Amino acid sequence: MQPIIDGRTTVESDRDTVTVFLIGMRINNPLAVRSWLPAVRAMPRMLSHLEQDPTSGLLGYHSWLGRTTMLVSYWRNAEDLTRFASDPDAPHAPAWRAFNRSVAATGHVGVWHETYTATAQDSEAIYVNMPTFGLAGAIGGIPVGTGSHTWKQRMKSAK
Template structure:
């Protein structure tokens, strides 16, 4: 299956890094606040939030979020009536410039058809969960095809999954 999202979208990657595990009172409120934010966003189809994935570890938590626009992401972040606004204020008051825990984010603006994603034997995940899943056939058969660079016939594999020889691949 291949992921499809119509138009431009945003990939917002954020996380926290616990530097001092024993200062649980400093870092534990952050994942709880994040859970409240995610629940709030999932309950609001007009927010522009398309979905997320999380990877939680002992020291590092990473969240990958998908948004339909940067404007919607920014609007959410600075809305005093939403969960993020007071949470960032609480973080500044409780953690501030200490080195007990760090937070970070990266924002990527993705142009229409300037991404590719494929999923084999996977439940809905990543872009596939945020957008639509379509069969990986035709132009979606190859990474270059999904990026619009080829017609999708540039993989050394037949439609039934049989690998072809490198010579056959080179002639495509």
């Protein structure tokens, strides 16, 4: 378990942008284990593959499990994410083909994703008494200090 960082921290980065990718699935029929188990097992393989390749562009991620699962991941850019998703030798492409071939039409499992690219000036973050988490975990956190006490100060585009 990561230690809690006392007080307030935020994110400061020399990055121009970061791509945030949310992906998840929902088990619509809990009894249809043969439908949803392959989808559940696919994500750890993908993450392991990405973590082993420092050039993948994956900066960090957090996941939540339940009937509806969600993974929030941070990427260097959208191009890196697209390259991984379309790479026939990476674990995503075969898992996606298998899902579409044998599970999608059953309705037993729902899948979704959302992708956002944010500039440093159009984003901000605050963490209070938290372990390293979220964007700070992906690109680094710093203590809140002069010029970063309010969301408006942290979000450079706010006027």
